[in-house]
Structure formats: structure tokens, C-alpha cells
Amino acid sequence: MQTNSLDPFSVWKSIYNEMEPKVSSAMQKWLESEEYAEFSGQFLSTTLQMEQQFVKAFEQMMHTYTLPTLKDFARLGEMIVALENKVDELEEHLDDRFTSLEKQLAGIAERIDTFSKETMNELAKKATREGTTRTRRRSQTENAENEESDGNQADSESV
Numbered sequence: 001m002q003t004n005s006l007d008p009f010s011v012w013k014s015i016y017n018e019m020e021p022k023v024s025s026a027m028q029k030w031l032e033s034e035e036y037a038e039f040s041g042q043f044l045s046t047t048l049q050m051e052q053q054f055v056k057a058f059e060q061m062m063h064t065y066t067l068p069t070l071k072d073f074a075r076l077g078e079m080i081v082a083l084e085n086k087v088d089e090l091e092e093h094l095d096d097r098f099t100s101l102e103k104q105l106a107g108i109a110e111r112i113d114t115f116s117k118e119t120m121n122e123l124a125k126k127a128t129r130e131g132t133t134r135t136r137r138r139s140q141t142e143n144a145e146n147e148e149s150d151g152n153q154a155d156s157e158s159v
Contacts (some may be wrong), residue, residue, distance in 0.1 A: 030036050062069045068076075 058073070059069050
């Protein structure tokens with residue numbers, strides 16, 4: 001039974017088992033070498049330059065078509081945050097002013113109420129005094145008229 005030689009996975013596994021230690025040690029030596037470090041640095045530098053050129057070209061294209069870029073959105077976000085902060089400051093200031101005005105209005109209303117009560121009391125006293133005075137005058141006038149009419153009646157009766 002030679003099923004083992006016809007199995008493709010067993011062939012692959014045997015090749016892998018023979019090659020892996022040799023390739024692994026060679027790769028390890030190369031990764032630790034100065035040449036790999038230089039190559040890796042150059043590769044990263046080139047990749048970074050290409051990325052920067054791509055971003056610059058993309059931003060130019062976006063501006064050409066009047067479309068916003070990531071920088072535009074970031075700047076807009078900063079402006080919105082600054083605006084929110086200003087609105088919060090204004091809200092706090094207005095709340096403080098509103099509270100102050102409420103206190104002032106309460107004081108004014110209290111003074112007006114006190115003044116109104118005092119004025120009403122004085123007017124009531126004055127009206128009472130004037131009413132008493134008028135009543136006295138009326139009584140005196142009525143008495144005088146009654147005396148006159150009594151005197152006129154006595155004169156007319158004696159005639």
C-alpha cells in the first residue's frame with residue numbers, strides 16, 4: 001500500500017519539515033543584519049514620502065473639485081468646539097445676569113408693595129379725616145340751615 005507516496009499533503013509536509021529549519025535560520029540571520037535595518041529604513045522612508053505625496057495630491061484634487069478634506073473637517077470641528085465654549089460662557093453670564101435682575105426686581109417689587117401699602121394707609125387716614133371734617137361741616141351747615149329755617153318759621157308764625 002503506497003498510499004503514503006500518493007498523498008499530496010504528506011509530500012508537502014515532508015518538504016516543509018526539511019526546509020523550515022534551514023530557511024528559518026537564514027531569515028533570522030538576515031533580520032538581525034545591518035543590511036536588513038538599512039533596507040527596512042529606506043523602505044519605510046520611501047513609503048512615508050509616497051504617502052505624503054499621495055495625501056498632497058489628494059488634497060489638491062479635493063480643493064479642485066471644491067470638496068472638503070480631512071483638514072477642513074478637523075478645522076471645522078475646532079471651530080464648532082470653540083463656538084460651543086463661547087455659547088456656554090454666554091449662557092453662564094446670562095444666567096448670572098438673569099439671577100441678579102430677578103433679585104433686583106424682587107427688591108423693587110417689595111419696595112413698591114411697601115410704598116403702596118403705606119400710601120394706601122395714608123390715603124385712608126386722610127380720607128377718614130376729610131370724611132370726618134366734611135361730616136362735621138355738613139352737620140354744622142345743616143344745623144345752621146335748620147336754625148335759619150326754624151328762625152324763619154318763627155318769624156313767619158309771629159307775623
